[in-house]
Amino acid sequence: MSRQRKATPPGIQHAPLELEHFLPYRLSILSNTISQGIADDYQRLYDLSMTEWRVMAVLARFEGLSAREVADRTAMDKVAVSRALARLVEAGRVSRHMADNDKRRSVLDLTEAGWAIHDVVAPMARAREQALLDKLDEDERRWLVRILDKLQER
Amino acid sequence: MSRQRKATPPGIQHAPLELEHFLPYRLSILSNTISQGIADDYQRLYDLSMTEWRVMAVLARFEGLSAREVADRTAMDKVAVSRALARLVEAGRVSRHMADNDKRRSVLDLTEAGWAIHDVVAPMARAREQALLDKLDEDERRWLVRILDKLQER
């Protein structure tokens, strides 16, 4: 057991943060708990890392992206994407060929095997999201979206 | 440039996730952006990692905690806490001595130097949080707290 700070040393106000009410901290805990929960699902099933899954998710939505574009859309850095792609291509989940107009650029797509995994994992992820949203009522869901939009404004 | 998926292969609905509207993903991006922003401040100033700062923050609020208790309160695992403490003690920012009733247990406190850092970093962190909250109006702030409470319910 521990005592909470009582008397502050004479004349000094330390004003410690209360982490449990500190917004950045709360977001961090919440976000990690959620993402890790989802990741556990597909890691167990397919030995797929979170970065790999994110790459697959954007390739499912946008075919023929380059590695750079994948990085932009996933907010991951290009090295992380390069490594994720190396594994995905190796595992036969993503196909990569060279763009004919620019030999530096790759053209990426999910393979059949990639789509098959996608079609299992995407619904699982959605179900997890739904389980979260089920904790909220209709009003709260609307406010949440609005608040996230505002917080993400630059 | 890339085209979005148009015709789905005959008879198959792939239903890709839209990451930019997917709650876990949005939270993850937002949270990382915010935490990293704050961390940049104190990393530059004091060569302090995020885990180290979190340990200091709980020790500021609760004196004499054990490493285990710090781990519980920060939602970090005990290895991470052990390492953070090793550095903090080494740097003279935290004092550690043995509990006299239990020789396994440590008793941790910020030193003068630790408090000095705390008293600079805590206001910076608070200012960052405030900058975030300033993007919201009074209603939105109230809803946000309420929503976070609900989402964190187990």
Added chain:
DNA sequence: TGCAAGTGGTTTCAAATGTAACTATAAAGG
């Protein structure tokens, strides 16, 4: 007592990650 099981904490080793340097190609400007 004394021994099995549990707890606090550190160490070790492997995997993940970040940074910087590097290769290859493309674009832009003289």
Added chain:
DNA sequence: CCTTTATAGTTACATTTGAAACCACTTGCA
């Protein structure tokens, strides 16, 4: 053209992180 500068992507190296094994001490209980 030819040189400089920029971009796509990978590689190498150092650092961080996580999982499991480990050590020391305590607790529960025969």
